[in-house]
Amino acid sequence: MKPTVYVFLFNGYIDWEVGYVMPGLIHSGKAKVQSxxxxxxxxxxxxxxxxxxxxxxxxxxxxxxxxxILPGGVPWEENKITGMDQLVKEFLEKGMAVGAICAATVFLAQLGVLDDMTHTSNGLKYLKQHAPDYEGESLYVDVPALQSGKLVTASGTSSVEFAREIFSLTHAYTEEELEEWYMLFRM
Structure with a gap:
């Protein structure tokens, strides 16, 4: 059975941060994408x-x-998105995959998710500025995107790398196809 990839959209979401992952998953035919x-x-x-x-x-x-999948957007930084806490917690508690890019990582930090999982974001200072209770500094890795178990996090400047990690997690492409795709879009 194909995985269903749910992409959260909200007023002010950063459309280009999911601009590679959504069509890539659809094109692969190995996932059902629903916004x-x-x-x-x-x-x-x-x-x-x-x-x-x-x-x-x-x-x-x-x-x-x-x-x-949680795209970034200023509303995350301003705590203007309410109603997502329970869904994210349910995904994580049931061992389901979650991908967050850019300011969506702030939301995960505010929930305490990043306190005990390896992750990245727009920078350590950025996370601490927008999530004062964040305690995951020792698990922060300064890379464009990374996968830690079933959690994928990425910097807002790394939508290609974010998509690559999601494709890897979902097995949307073979390793060879994934490398070809990455080289095509990263160049």
Missing amino acids: FSLDGKKVKSAGGLRVKPDLAIDEVKVDENALL
Whole structure:
């Protein structure tokens, strides 16, 4: 059974941070990609794209084949997104995969998720600035993107690397295909 990849969309989400991962997963044919918002209503990205998500949050099914992707956006930094805590906790408690890029890593830090998992972000100082209770400094790695178990984190400048880690986690491509894809888009 194909994994379902749920991509959270909200007003102000950074559209280019999921601009490689979504079409790459769809093109692979090895995952079902569904977007969702809190209420299922249209959202506007930071780049001005108006998007009607496939689902509302209450339609997301947390099962053994699910993966949750959280794109960045200023609303994470400003604590303007409410209603995602429970879903993220449920994914993690059930051992499901979660991918967070850029400011979405702030949200994970605020939840305490990054306190005991290897991770990266936009910088250690950045995480500490936006998540004052963050205690995962010793597990922070200054790299573009990384996979730690079923958690993928990435810097906001690393959407290609983020996609590569998600593809690796989902086995969307063979190692050879993945390397070819990465070289094509990284150059």
